[in-house]
Amino acid sequence: MSHAKTFELTIHPGLLRNELISFLHAFGIEDFVEAASDTIDADDVDWEEVLAHWTEKDDSPLLIYRPEASDLETLIVALKEHFGEGMTISGKWIADSLWQEAWEPDFCSLETQKFFIGPEGVAPNPSRIHIALVEAAVFGSGQHATTQALIRLMESQAPLTEQESFLDVGTGTGVLAFAAHHLGYAPIVGTDIEDHAIEIARTNALRNNLPLTLHLGSLPPAGKVWDTIACNILPPTLTHLLEALAGLLTRDGKLYLAGFHEANCEGIEAELRRIGFEVVAARKERGWIAWLAQRPSS
Ligand SMILES: C[S@@+](CC[C@H](N)C(=O)[O-])C[C@H]1O[C@@H](n2cnc3c(N)ncnc32)[C@H](O)[C@@H]1O
Structure with missing residues:
Protein backbone atom coordinates (compact mmCIF):
# COMPACT_ATOMS: atom_id res chain seq x y z
CA MET A 1 0.00 0.00 0.00
CA TRP A 103 -8.11 13.88 -11.03
CA GLU A 104 -6.55 11.11 -13.09
CA PRO A 105 -9.02 8.28 -13.29
CA ASP A 106 -8.21 5.43 -15.68
CA PHE A 107 -11.00 4.60 -18.01
CA CYS A 108 -12.59 1.25 -17.26
CA SER A 109 -16.11 0.00 -16.90
CA LEU A 110 -18.46 0.23 -13.97
CA GLU A 111 -21.08 -2.37 -13.21
CA THR A 112 -23.77 -1.59 -10.67
CA GLN A 113 -27.03 -3.30 -9.77
CA LYS A 114 -28.76 -1.75 -12.81
CA PHE A 115 -26.06 -0.35 -15.11
CA PHE A 116 -23.07 -1.31 -17.18
CA ILE A 117 -21.16 1.89 -17.94
CA GLY A 118 -18.07 1.58 -20.08
CA PRO A 119 -16.12 2.88 -23.04
CA GLU A 120 -17.56 2.32 -26.49
CA GLY A 121 -16.45 -1.02 -27.88
CA VAL A 122 -16.32 -2.87 -24.57
CA ALA A 123 -18.79 -5.74 -24.51
CA PRO A 124 -21.49 -4.91 -21.96
CA ASN A 125 -23.13 -7.26 -19.49
CA PRO A 126 -26.47 -8.04 -21.21
CA SER A 127 -28.29 -8.21 -17.87
CA ARG A 128 -27.54 -4.53 -17.18
CA ILE A 129 -28.64 -1.29 -18.83
CA HIS A 130 -25.76 -0.27 -21.07
CA ILE A 131 -24.41 3.29 -21.11
CA ALA A 132 -21.52 3.64 -23.58
CA LEU A 133 -19.22 6.63 -23.18
CA VAL A 134 -16.68 7.99 -25.62
CA GLU A 135 -13.14 8.04 -24.23
CA ALA A 136 -12.24 11.64 -23.49
CA ALA A 137 -10.27 13.73 -21.08
CA VAL A 138 -13.48 14.69 -19.33
CA PHE A 139 -14.28 13.50 -15.87
CA GLY A 140 -17.27 11.29 -15.41
CA SER A 141 -16.52 8.06 -17.19
CA GLY A 142 -18.34 6.11 -14.54
CA GLN A 143 -15.45 4.34 -12.87
CA HIS A 144 -14.54 7.10 -10.45
CA ALA A 145 -15.46 6.45 -6.83
CA THR A 146 -17.55 9.64 -6.57
CA THR A 147 -19.58 8.75 -9.67
CA GLN A 148 -19.97 5.15 -8.54
CA ALA A 149 -21.14 6.18 -5.10
CA LEU A 150 -23.72 8.57 -6.55
CA ILE A 151 -25.07 6.17 -9.17
CA ARG A 152 -25.33 3.38 -6.58
CA LEU A 153 -27.11 5.72 -4.19
CA MET A 154 -29.54 6.87 -6.91
CA GLU A 155 -30.43 3.35 -8.04
CA SER A 156 -30.91 2.14 -4.45
CA GLN A 157 -33.77 4.58 -3.79
CA ALA A 158 -37.42 3.61 -4.14
CA PRO A 159 -38.54 3.82 -7.80
CA LEU A 160 -40.19 7.08 -8.81
CA THR A 161 -43.96 7.03 -8.51
CA GLU A 162 -44.32 9.91 -10.96
CA GLN A 163 -42.00 11.59 -13.40
CA GLU A 164 -39.55 14.04 -11.85
CA SER A 165 -37.34 16.62 -13.49
CA PHE A 166 -33.57 16.25 -13.06
CA LEU A 167 -30.76 18.79 -13.17
CA ASP A 168 -27.16 17.52 -13.32
CA VAL A 169 -24.79 20.32 -12.33
CA GLY A 170 -21.25 19.56 -13.54
CA THR A 171 -22.41 16.88 -15.94
CA GLY A 172 -18.94 15.94 -17.32
CA THR A 173 -19.66 13.10 -19.75
CA GLY A 174 -23.35 13.19 -18.86
CA VAL A 175 -23.15 9.87 -17.04
CA LEU A 176 -25.40 10.80 -14.10
CA ALA A 177 -27.96 12.32 -16.44
CA PHE A 178 -28.05 9.10 -18.51
CA ALA A 179 -28.50 6.98 -15.39
CA ALA A 180 -31.27 9.36 -14.29
CA HIS A 181 -33.06 8.90 -17.62
CA HIS A 182 -33.11 5.12 -17.12
CA LEU A 183 -34.38 5.62 -13.57
CA GLY A 184 -37.41 7.43 -14.98
CA TYR A 185 -36.48 11.11 -14.64
CA ALA A 186 -37.59 13.62 -17.30
CA PRO A 187 -36.91 16.24 -18.47
CA ILE A 188 -33.17 16.20 -17.83
CA VAL A 189 -30.77 19.13 -18.11
CA GLY A 190 -27.01 18.99 -17.64
CA THR A 191 -24.72 21.96 -17.07
CA ASP A 192 -20.95 22.31 -17.13
CA ILE A 193 -18.53 25.23 -17.10
CA GLU A 194 -16.23 23.39 -19.55
CA ASP A 195 -17.27 23.59 -23.19
CA HIS A 196 -15.34 20.39 -23.88
CA ALA A 197 -17.49 18.57 -21.31
CA ILE A 198 -20.63 19.90 -22.98
CA GLU A 199 -19.41 18.60 -26.37
CA ILE A 200 -18.60 15.18 -24.95
CA ALA A 201 -21.92 14.94 -23.08
CA ARG A 202 -23.71 15.88 -26.34
CA THR A 203 -21.83 13.17 -28.26
CA ASN A 204 -22.61 10.60 -25.56
CA ALA A 205 -26.30 11.55 -25.57
CA LEU A 206 -26.44 11.10 -29.37
CA ARG A 207 -24.56 7.79 -29.37
CA ASN A 208 -26.82 6.38 -26.64
CA ASN A 209 -29.91 7.97 -28.14
CA LEU A 210 -30.78 9.59 -24.81
CA PRO A 211 -32.55 12.92 -24.27
CA LEU A 212 -30.33 15.50 -22.57
CA THR A 213 -30.55 19.28 -22.79
CA LEU A 214 -27.16 20.89 -22.17
CA HIS A 215 -26.24 24.30 -20.86
CA LEU A 216 -22.75 25.80 -20.82
CA GLY A 217 -22.40 27.49 -17.43
CA SER A 218 -22.66 26.57 -13.81
CA LEU A 219 -26.40 26.82 -13.39
CA PRO A 220 -29.21 26.73 -15.94
CA PRO A 221 -31.06 29.92 -16.87
CA ALA A 222 -33.26 31.10 -14.00
CA GLY A 223 -36.99 30.58 -13.87
CA LYS A 224 -37.42 26.84 -13.36
CA VAL A 225 -37.39 24.71 -10.23
CA TRP A 226 -36.32 21.08 -10.24
CA ASP A 227 -37.57 17.96 -8.44
CA THR A 228 -34.07 16.51 -8.23
CA ILE A 229 -30.59 17.98 -8.60
CA ALA A 230 -27.35 15.98 -8.73
CA CYS A 231 -23.98 17.61 -8.25
CA ASN A 232 -20.68 15.75 -8.19
CA ILE A 233 -18.04 18.45 -7.87
CA LEU A 234 -15.03 18.59 -5.58
CA PRO A 235 -15.15 20.88 -2.58
CA PRO A 236 -14.89 23.83 -2.13
CA THR A 237 -16.93 24.46 -5.30
CA LEU A 238 -19.62 22.09 -4.09
CA THR A 239 -20.01 23.93 -0.79
CA HIS A 240 -20.02 27.21 -2.66
CA LEU A 241 -22.87 26.03 -4.92
CA LEU A 242 -25.13 24.46 -2.28
CA GLU A 243 -27.27 27.49 -1.47
CA ALA A 244 -27.88 28.23 -5.15
CA LEU A 245 -28.83 24.58 -5.75
CA ALA A 246 -31.28 24.69 -2.83
CA GLY A 247 -32.88 27.75 -4.43
CA LEU A 248 -33.47 25.75 -7.64
CA LEU A 249 -35.24 22.85 -5.89
CA THR A 250 -38.92 22.34 -5.16
CA ARG A 251 -39.87 22.26 -1.44
CA ASP A 252 -39.60 18.45 -1.31
CA GLY A 253 -36.83 18.33 -3.88
CA LYS A 254 -33.96 15.86 -3.65
CA LEU A 255 -30.32 16.87 -3.71
CA TYR A 256 -27.83 14.16 -4.67
CA LEU A 257 -24.31 15.24 -3.77
CA ALA A 258 -20.87 13.75 -4.29
CA GLY A 259 -17.30 14.80 -4.94
CA PHE A 260 -16.15 14.90 -1.34
CA HIS A 261 -14.14 12.55 0.79
CA GLU A 262 -15.18 11.49 4.28
CA ALA A 263 -12.66 14.03 5.61
CA ASN A 264 -14.80 16.83 4.10
CA CYS A 265 -18.16 15.65 5.46
CA GLU A 266 -18.33 17.90 8.49
CA GLY A 267 -18.05 21.18 6.56
CA ILE A 268 -20.50 20.10 3.89
CA GLU A 269 -23.04 18.84 6.40
CA ALA A 270 -22.77 22.11 8.35
CA GLU A 271 -23.52 24.09 5.16
CA LEU A 272 -26.43 21.76 4.36
CA ARG A 273 -27.88 22.30 7.85
CA ARG A 274 -27.43 26.05 7.51
CA ILE A 275 -29.55 26.08 4.35
CA GLY A 276 -32.22 23.85 5.95
CA PHE A 277 -31.34 20.41 4.54
CA GLU A 278 -30.59 17.08 6.20
CA VAL A 279 -28.83 14.00 4.90
CA VAL A 280 -31.39 11.23 4.41
CA ALA A 281 -29.29 8.56 2.68
CA ALA A 282 -25.60 7.95 2.11
CA ARG A 283 -23.22 5.73 0.20
CA LYS A 284 -19.46 5.41 0.47
CA GLU A 285 -17.02 4.10 -2.17
CA ARG A 286 -13.35 3.90 -1.16
CA GLY A 287 -13.73 6.80 1.26
CA TRP A 288 -15.66 9.01 -1.20
CA ILE A 289 -19.15 9.92 -0.09
CA ALA A 290 -22.47 10.39 -1.86
CA TRP A 291 -25.42 11.90 0.00
CA LEU A 292 -29.08 12.36 -0.65
CA ALA A 293 -30.22 15.49 1.17
CA GLN A 294 -33.70 16.96 1.57
CA ARG A 295 -35.53 19.58 3.61
CA PRO A 296 -37.18 17.91 6.63
CA SER A 297 -40.87 17.31 5.92
CA SER A 298 -43.00 19.92 7.68
C1 LIG B 1 -16.16 15.53 -10.67
S1 LIG B 1 -16.74 15.88 -12.29
C2 LIG B 1 -18.34 15.04 -12.29
C3 LIG B 1 -18.79 14.54 -13.65
C4 LIG B 1 -20.03 13.68 -13.64
N1 LIG B 1 -21.19 14.45 -13.24
C5 LIG B 1 -19.87 12.47 -12.73
O1 LIG B 1 -20.58 12.40 -11.72
O2 LIG B 1 -19.08 11.60 -13.01
C6 LIG B 1 -17.15 17.57 -12.09
C7 LIG B 1 -17.61 18.31 -13.36
O3 LIG B 1 -18.11 19.56 -12.92
C8 LIG B 1 -17.66 20.60 -13.77
N2 LIG B 1 -17.64 21.80 -12.93
C9 LIG B 1 -16.67 22.26 -12.10
N3 LIG B 1 -17.07 23.38 -11.46
C10 LIG B 1 -18.34 23.62 -11.90
C11 LIG B 1 -19.31 24.63 -11.60
N4 LIG B 1 -19.08 25.60 -10.75
N5 LIG B 1 -20.52 24.55 -12.21
C12 LIG B 1 -20.79 23.55 -13.10
N6 LIG B 1 -19.90 22.60 -13.43
C13 LIG B 1 -18.70 22.62 -12.84
C14 LIG B 1 -16.32 20.12 -14.28
O4 LIG B 1 -16.01 20.74 -15.52
C15 LIG B 1 -16.53 18.60 -14.38
O5 LIG B 1 -16.99 18.24 -15.66
Whole structure:
Protein backbone atom coordinates (compact mmCIF):
# COMPACT_ATOMS: atom_id res chain seq x y z
CA MET A 1 0.00 0.00 0.00
CA SER A 2 1.39 3.42 -0.95
CA HIS A 3 1.81 6.05 1.73
CA ALA A 4 2.68 8.83 -0.72
CA LYS A 5 1.17 12.14 0.18
CA THR A 6 0.54 15.53 -1.37
CA PHE A 7 0.68 18.84 0.50
CA GLU A 8 -2.48 20.94 0.26
CA LEU A 9 -2.24 24.66 1.02
CA THR A 10 -5.56 26.41 1.66
CA ILE A 11 -5.77 30.20 1.44
CA HIS A 12 -8.92 32.05 2.50
CA PRO A 13 -8.58 35.44 0.81
CA GLY A 14 -11.54 37.15 2.47
CA LEU A 15 -12.40 40.12 0.27
CA LEU A 16 -8.93 40.13 -1.31
CA ARG A 17 -9.63 37.34 -3.76
CA ASN A 18 -8.72 39.27 -6.91
CA GLU A 19 -5.58 40.66 -5.29
CA LEU A 20 -4.57 37.15 -4.24
CA ILE A 21 -5.09 35.77 -7.75
CA SER A 22 -2.94 38.57 -9.26
CA PHE A 23 -0.33 37.93 -6.59
CA LEU A 24 -0.21 34.19 -7.40
CA HIS A 25 0.10 34.90 -11.13
CA ALA A 26 2.93 37.37 -10.46
CA PHE A 27 4.57 34.67 -8.31
CA GLY A 28 4.40 32.27 -11.27
CA ILE A 29 1.71 30.03 -9.76
CA GLU A 30 -1.00 29.18 -12.27
CA ASP A 31 -2.18 25.80 -11.03
CA PHE A 32 -4.22 26.88 -8.02
CA VAL A 33 -7.72 25.49 -7.64
CA GLU A 34 -10.46 27.97 -6.91
CA ALA A 35 -14.14 27.64 -6.21
CA ALA A 36 -15.82 28.38 -9.50
CA SER A 37 -18.39 31.12 -9.65
CA ASP A 38 -21.79 30.69 -11.17
CA THR A 39 -22.05 31.74 -14.79
CA ILE A 40 -25.05 34.00 -15.11
CA ASP A 41 -26.39 34.36 -18.57
CA ALA A 42 -30.11 34.76 -18.21
CA ASP A 43 -31.51 38.06 -19.50
CA ASP A 44 -33.75 38.75 -16.56
CA VAL A 45 -31.13 38.69 -13.82
CA ASP A 46 -31.65 40.84 -10.74
CA TRP A 47 -28.12 42.24 -10.62
CA GLU A 48 -28.48 43.83 -7.20
CA GLU A 49 -29.40 40.45 -5.75
CA VAL A 50 -26.59 38.71 -7.63
CA LEU A 51 -23.95 41.19 -6.49
CA ALA A 52 -25.08 41.00 -2.85
CA HIS A 53 -24.81 37.21 -3.05
CA TRP A 54 -21.47 37.42 -4.84
CA THR A 55 -19.81 39.46 -2.06
CA GLU A 56 -21.10 37.07 0.58
CA LYS A 57 -19.69 34.13 -1.32
CA ASP A 58 -16.37 35.74 -2.17
CA ASP A 59 -14.52 34.03 0.66
CA SER A 60 -14.22 30.60 -0.96
CA PRO A 61 -10.65 29.35 -0.56
CA LEU A 62 -7.95 28.80 -3.16
CA LEU A 63 -6.00 25.57 -2.94
CA ILE A 64 -2.49 24.74 -4.11
CA TYR A 65 -1.10 21.21 -4.27
CA ARG A 66 2.60 20.28 -4.14
CA PRO A 67 4.58 17.05 -3.51
CA GLU A 68 6.56 18.74 -0.71
CA ALA A 69 5.47 21.33 1.87
CA SER A 70 8.86 22.95 1.38
CA ASP A 71 7.88 23.74 -2.25
CA LEU A 72 5.47 26.31 -0.81
CA GLU A 73 7.64 27.81 1.94
CA THR A 74 8.74 30.86 -0.09
CA LEU A 75 5.18 31.49 -1.20
CA ILE A 76 3.85 31.34 2.37
CA VAL A 77 6.49 33.83 3.58
CA ALA A 78 5.72 36.16 0.64
CA LEU A 79 1.96 35.92 1.26
CA LYS A 80 2.39 36.78 4.94
CA GLU A 81 4.64 39.72 4.10
CA HIS A 82 2.29 41.05 1.45
CA PHE A 83 -1.11 40.44 3.04
CA GLY A 84 -0.26 40.27 6.75
CA GLU A 85 -3.30 39.14 8.76
CA GLY A 86 -5.55 39.84 5.75
CA MET A 87 -5.97 36.19 4.91
CA THR A 88 -5.90 32.82 6.62
CA ILE A 89 -3.43 30.23 5.40
CA SER A 90 -3.37 26.59 6.46
CA GLY A 91 -1.71 23.45 5.16
CA LYS A 92 -2.20 19.72 5.50
CA TRP A 93 -1.02 16.48 3.98
CA ILE A 94 -3.51 14.46 1.98
CA ALA A 95 -3.06 10.88 0.82
CA ASP A 96 -1.87 10.84 -2.80
CA SER A 97 -4.19 8.01 -3.65
CA LEU A 98 -7.16 10.31 -2.99
CA TRP A 99 -5.80 13.11 -5.10
CA GLN A 100 -4.89 10.87 -8.02
CA GLU A 101 -8.21 9.17 -7.83
CA ALA A 102 -10.02 12.47 -8.08
CA TRP A 103 -8.11 13.88 -11.03
CA GLU A 104 -6.55 11.11 -13.09
CA PRO A 105 -9.02 8.28 -13.29
CA ASP A 106 -8.21 5.43 -15.68
CA PHE A 107 -11.00 4.60 -18.01
CA CYS A 108 -12.59 1.25 -17.26
CA SER A 109 -16.11 0.00 -16.90
CA LEU A 110 -18.46 0.23 -13.97
CA GLU A 111 -21.08 -2.37 -13.21
CA THR A 112 -23.77 -1.59 -10.67
CA GLN A 113 -27.03 -3.30 -9.77
CA LYS A 114 -28.76 -1.75 -12.81
CA PHE A 115 -26.06 -0.35 -15.11
CA PHE A 116 -23.07 -1.31 -17.18
CA ILE A 117 -21.16 1.89 -17.94
CA GLY A 118 -18.07 1.58 -20.08
CA PRO A 119 -16.12 2.88 -23.04
CA GLU A 120 -17.56 2.32 -26.49
CA GLY A 121 -16.45 -1.02 -27.88
CA VAL A 122 -16.32 -2.87 -24.57
CA ALA A 123 -18.79 -5.74 -24.51
CA PRO A 124 -21.49 -4.91 -21.96
CA ASN A 125 -23.13 -7.26 -19.49
CA PRO A 126 -26.47 -8.04 -21.21
CA SER A 127 -28.29 -8.21 -17.87
CA ARG A 128 -27.54 -4.53 -17.18
CA ILE A 129 -28.64 -1.29 -18.83
CA HIS A 130 -25.76 -0.27 -21.07
CA ILE A 131 -24.41 3.29 -21.11
CA ALA A 132 -21.52 3.64 -23.58
CA LEU A 133 -19.22 6.63 -23.18
CA VAL A 134 -16.68 7.99 -25.62
CA GLU A 135 -13.14 8.04 -24.23
CA ALA A 136 -12.24 11.64 -23.49
CA ALA A 137 -10.27 13.73 -21.08
CA VAL A 138 -13.48 14.69 -19.33
CA PHE A 139 -14.28 13.50 -15.87
CA GLY A 140 -17.27 11.29 -15.41
CA SER A 141 -16.52 8.06 -17.19
CA GLY A 142 -18.34 6.11 -14.54
CA GLN A 143 -15.45 4.34 -12.87
CA HIS A 144 -14.54 7.10 -10.45
CA ALA A 145 -15.46 6.45 -6.83
CA THR A 146 -17.55 9.64 -6.57
CA THR A 147 -19.58 8.75 -9.67
CA GLN A 148 -19.97 5.15 -8.54
CA ALA A 149 -21.14 6.18 -5.10
CA LEU A 150 -23.72 8.57 -6.55
CA ILE A 151 -25.07 6.17 -9.17
CA ARG A 152 -25.33 3.38 -6.58
CA LEU A 153 -27.11 5.72 -4.19
CA MET A 154 -29.54 6.87 -6.91
CA GLU A 155 -30.43 3.35 -8.04
CA SER A 156 -30.91 2.14 -4.45
CA GLN A 157 -33.77 4.58 -3.79
CA ALA A 158 -37.42 3.61 -4.14
CA PRO A 159 -38.54 3.82 -7.80
CA LEU A 160 -40.19 7.08 -8.81
CA THR A 161 -43.96 7.03 -8.51
CA GLU A 162 -44.32 9.91 -10.96
CA GLN A 163 -42.00 11.59 -13.40
CA GLU A 164 -39.55 14.04 -11.85
CA SER A 165 -37.34 16.62 -13.49
CA PHE A 166 -33.57 16.25 -13.06
CA LEU A 167 -30.76 18.79 -13.17
CA ASP A 168 -27.16 17.52 -13.32
CA VAL A 169 -24.79 20.32 -12.33
CA GLY A 170 -21.25 19.56 -13.54
CA THR A 171 -22.41 16.88 -15.94
CA GLY A 172 -18.94 15.94 -17.32
CA THR A 173 -19.66 13.10 -19.75
CA GLY A 174 -23.35 13.19 -18.86
CA VAL A 175 -23.15 9.87 -17.04
CA LEU A 176 -25.40 10.80 -14.10
CA ALA A 177 -27.96 12.32 -16.44
CA PHE A 178 -28.05 9.10 -18.51
CA ALA A 179 -28.50 6.98 -15.39
CA ALA A 180 -31.27 9.36 -14.29
CA HIS A 181 -33.06 8.90 -17.62
CA HIS A 182 -33.11 5.12 -17.12
CA LEU A 183 -34.38 5.62 -13.57
CA GLY A 184 -37.41 7.43 -14.98
CA TYR A 185 -36.48 11.11 -14.64
CA ALA A 186 -37.59 13.62 -17.30
CA PRO A 187 -36.91 16.24 -18.47
CA ILE A 188 -33.17 16.20 -17.83
CA VAL A 189 -30.77 19.13 -18.11
CA GLY A 190 -27.01 18.99 -17.64
CA THR A 191 -24.72 21.96 -17.07
CA ASP A 192 -20.95 22.31 -17.13
CA ILE A 193 -18.53 25.23 -17.10
CA GLU A 194 -16.23 23.39 -19.55
CA ASP A 195 -17.27 23.59 -23.19
CA HIS A 196 -15.34 20.39 -23.88
CA ALA A 197 -17.49 18.57 -21.31
CA ILE A 198 -20.63 19.90 -22.98
CA GLU A 199 -19.41 18.60 -26.37
CA ILE A 200 -18.60 15.18 -24.95
CA ALA A 201 -21.92 14.94 -23.08
CA ARG A 202 -23.71 15.88 -26.34
CA THR A 203 -21.83 13.17 -28.26
CA ASN A 204 -22.61 10.60 -25.56
CA ALA A 205 -26.30 11.55 -25.57
CA LEU A 206 -26.44 11.10 -29.37
CA ARG A 207 -24.56 7.79 -29.37
CA ASN A 208 -26.82 6.38 -26.64
CA ASN A 209 -29.91 7.97 -28.14
CA LEU A 210 -30.78 9.59 -24.81
CA PRO A 211 -32.55 12.92 -24.27
CA LEU A 212 -30.33 15.50 -22.57
CA THR A 213 -30.55 19.28 -22.79
CA LEU A 214 -27.16 20.89 -22.17
CA HIS A 215 -26.24 24.30 -20.86
CA LEU A 216 -22.75 25.80 -20.82
CA GLY A 217 -22.40 27.49 -17.43
CA SER A 218 -22.66 26.57 -13.81
CA LEU A 219 -26.40 26.82 -13.39
CA PRO A 220 -29.21 26.73 -15.94
CA PRO A 221 -31.06 29.92 -16.87
CA ALA A 222 -33.26 31.10 -14.00
CA GLY A 223 -36.99 30.58 -13.87
CA LYS A 224 -37.42 26.84 -13.36
CA VAL A 225 -37.39 24.71 -10.23
CA TRP A 226 -36.32 21.08 -10.24
CA ASP A 227 -37.57 17.96 -8.44
CA THR A 228 -34.07 16.51 -8.23
CA ILE A 229 -30.59 17.98 -8.60
CA ALA A 230 -27.35 15.98 -8.73
CA CYS A 231 -23.98 17.61 -8.25
CA ASN A 232 -20.68 15.75 -8.19
CA ILE A 233 -18.04 18.45 -7.87
CA LEU A 234 -15.03 18.59 -5.58
CA PRO A 235 -15.15 20.88 -2.58
CA PRO A 236 -14.89 23.83 -2.13
CA THR A 237 -16.93 24.46 -5.30
CA LEU A 238 -19.62 22.09 -4.09
CA THR A 239 -20.01 23.93 -0.79
CA HIS A 240 -20.02 27.21 -2.66
CA LEU A 241 -22.87 26.03 -4.92
CA LEU A 242 -25.13 24.46 -2.28
CA GLU A 243 -27.27 27.49 -1.47
CA ALA A 244 -27.88 28.23 -5.15
CA LEU A 245 -28.83 24.58 -5.75
CA ALA A 246 -31.28 24.69 -2.83
CA GLY A 247 -32.88 27.75 -4.43
CA LEU A 248 -33.47 25.75 -7.64
CA LEU A 249 -35.24 22.85 -5.89
CA THR A 250 -38.92 22.34 -5.16
CA ARG A 251 -39.87 22.26 -1.44
CA ASP A 252 -39.60 18.45 -1.31
CA GLY A 253 -36.83 18.33 -3.88
CA LYS A 254 -33.96 15.86 -3.65
CA LEU A 255 -30.32 16.87 -3.71
CA TYR A 256 -27.83 14.16 -4.67
CA LEU A 257 -24.31 15.24 -3.77
CA ALA A 258 -20.87 13.75 -4.29
CA GLY A 259 -17.30 14.80 -4.94
CA PHE A 260 -16.15 14.90 -1.34
CA HIS A 261 -14.14 12.55 0.79
CA GLU A 262 -15.18 11.49 4.28
CA ALA A 263 -12.66 14.03 5.61
CA ASN A 264 -14.80 16.83 4.10
CA CYS A 265 -18.16 15.65 5.46
CA GLU A 266 -18.33 17.90 8.49
CA GLY A 267 -18.05 21.18 6.56
CA ILE A 268 -20.50 20.10 3.89
CA GLU A 269 -23.04 18.84 6.40
CA ALA A 270 -22.77 22.11 8.35
CA GLU A 271 -23.52 24.09 5.16
CA LEU A 272 -26.43 21.76 4.36
CA ARG A 273 -27.88 22.30 7.85
CA ARG A 274 -27.43 26.05 7.51
CA ILE A 275 -29.55 26.08 4.35
CA GLY A 276 -32.22 23.85 5.95
CA PHE A 277 -31.34 20.41 4.54
CA GLU A 278 -30.59 17.08 6.20
CA VAL A 279 -28.83 14.00 4.90
CA VAL A 280 -31.39 11.23 4.41
CA ALA A 281 -29.29 8.56 2.68
CA ALA A 282 -25.60 7.95 2.11
CA ARG A 283 -23.22 5.73 0.20
CA LYS A 284 -19.46 5.41 0.47
CA GLU A 285 -17.02 4.10 -2.17
CA ARG A 286 -13.35 3.90 -1.16
CA GLY A 287 -13.73 6.80 1.26
CA TRP A 288 -15.66 9.01 -1.20
CA ILE A 289 -19.15 9.92 -0.09
CA ALA A 290 -22.47 10.39 -1.86
CA TRP A 291 -25.42 11.90 0.00
CA LEU A 292 -29.08 12.36 -0.65
CA ALA A 293 -30.22 15.49 1.17
CA GLN A 294 -33.70 16.96 1.57
CA ARG A 295 -35.53 19.58 3.61
CA PRO A 296 -37.18 17.91 6.63
CA SER A 297 -40.87 17.31 5.92
CA SER A 298 -43.00 19.92 7.68
C1 LIG B 1 -16.16 15.53 -10.67
S1 LIG B 1 -16.74 15.88 -12.29
C2 LIG B 1 -18.34 15.04 -12.29
C3 LIG B 1 -18.79 14.54 -13.65
C4 LIG B 1 -20.03 13.68 -13.64
N1 LIG B 1 -21.19 14.45 -13.24
C5 LIG B 1 -19.87 12.47 -12.73
O1 LIG B 1 -20.58 12.40 -11.72
O2 LIG B 1 -19.08 11.60 -13.01
C6 LIG B 1 -17.15 17.57 -12.09
C7 LIG B 1 -17.61 18.31 -13.36
O3 LIG B 1 -18.11 19.56 -12.92
C8 LIG B 1 -17.66 20.60 -13.77
N2 LIG B 1 -17.64 21.80 -12.93
C9 LIG B 1 -16.67 22.26 -12.10
N3 LIG B 1 -17.07 23.38 -11.46
C10 LIG B 1 -18.34 23.62 -11.90
C11 LIG B 1 -19.31 24.63 -11.60
N4 LIG B 1 -19.08 25.60 -10.75
N5 LIG B 1 -20.52 24.55 -12.21
C12 LIG B 1 -20.79 23.55 -13.10
N6 LIG B 1 -19.90 22.60 -13.43
C13 LIG B 1 -18.70 22.62 -12.84
C14 LIG B 1 -16.32 20.12 -14.28
O4 LIG B 1 -16.01 20.74 -15.52
C15 LIG B 1 -16.53 18.60 -14.38
O5 LIG B 1 -16.99 18.24 -15.66
